[in-house]
Amino acid sequence: MKTQKFNWLLVGMLLAFLKTINASAEPQLITTQIIGKGQPIILVHGMSCSSDVWDELVERYQGKYELHLVTIKGFGNKEMADVDFYLKQVKDELIAYTQEKKLKNPIIIGHSMGGFxxxxxxxxxxxxxxxxxxxxxxxxxxxxQMPGITPETAKPMVESMKNAMVNMDEASALANQKMIVSSMIATEEKRAKVIEMGMNSNSAVVGQAYGEMYTTDIRPLMSNIKVPVLVFGSWAAYQNFGATKESVTLGYQNQLKEIKEVKLLVAEKAFHFVFYDEADWFYSEMEKFLND
Structure with a gap:
């Protein structure tokens, strides 16, 4: 009997050890660069971008805030990690980073995927x-853009999108990147930098993350948010498809209605990169929110 109990104890210790080894072997998806001093702001870039997308924001606020520039593996770099749920792990790492660093009253700012x-x-x-x-x-x-779509109905299109991204040759990828960026940035001179970030990204990682954006609906979680939220929206890029500012605004409001304290601001002429296309307005409104 004693021998059997001892054997089970050894098995338990071995399993605990293997669990620790596996946890430590899990690839780290985010790294950070810290610039400036003051209240901490965590900056999370969007799809196919790098932390360089925040260069103008850093220039403005490095003297007032401690800016934590997040870089995600595979975005703006060719790194790759074999992870089942990429964005969930990034989210978990952002939380763990904030807690481990014991950041005091941190603000998190994200663009696009980073906002999500x-x-x-x-x-x-x-x-x-x-x-x-x-x-x-x-x-x-x-x-x-597709009323009625659900994570379940999105699955078939996700697989085709992922395959298309991975199998695209360089010339096609560049043409595709130029087309996408022109629909997301109205200010032409701002586009080249973002196109380069996209070309420097890992297509397999981007494809996986894009797919997860289609199959992860966090609307049911929004009522959990207790802190003030500011959301910048855009509509001008969609007016050629029949959209109006009113119809787009309603779409945002439906997404955000469960957040207890939320302020929605929809830009007049900016495309998706609001901080590039309407910079003065963006920073003015952001400062009001931060100082409130």
Whole structure:
């Protein structure tokens, strides 16, 4: 009997050891660069971008805030990690980073995919962040353009999108990147930098993350957010398809209605990169929110 109990004890210790080894072997998806001093702001870039997308924001605020520039593996770089749920792990790492660093009253600002991640993190851990700013990032973006779509109905199109991204040759990828960026940035001279970021990204990682954006609906979690949220939206890029500012605004409002304290601002002429196309307005409104 004693021998059997001892054997089970050894098995338990071995399993615990293997669990620790596996946890430590899990690839880290985010790295950070810290610039400036003051209240901490965590900056999370969007799809196919790098932290360089925030260069102008850093220039403006490095003397007032401690800026934590997040770089995600595979975005703006060719790195690759074999992870089942890429964005969920990034979200978990953002929360863990904030907690481990013991950041005091941190603000999280994200663009597009980064805004989605910021909202998700604030919903999962309502006590971690002081405020959230999402720049054209919503809880489930596909429904803005395809009413009625669900994570389940999106699965077939996700697989075809992922395959198309991975199998695209360089010339086709460049042409595709130029087309996408021109629909997301109205200011022509701002486009080249973002195109380069996209070309420097890992297509397999981008494809996986894009697919997860289609199959992850966090709208049911929005009522968990306890802190003030500011969301910047855009509509001008869609007016050629029959959209109006009123119809697009309603789409955003439906996505955000469960957040207890939320302010939605929809730009007049900016495309998806609001901080490039309407910079003065963007920074003015952002400062009001931060100082409130």
């Amino acid at each position: 991640l910021g909202l998700w993190a604030a919903a999962e851990e309502p006590e971690v962040f002081e405020k959230v700013i999402s720049v054209d990032g919503v809880p489930y973006f596909p429904v803005l």
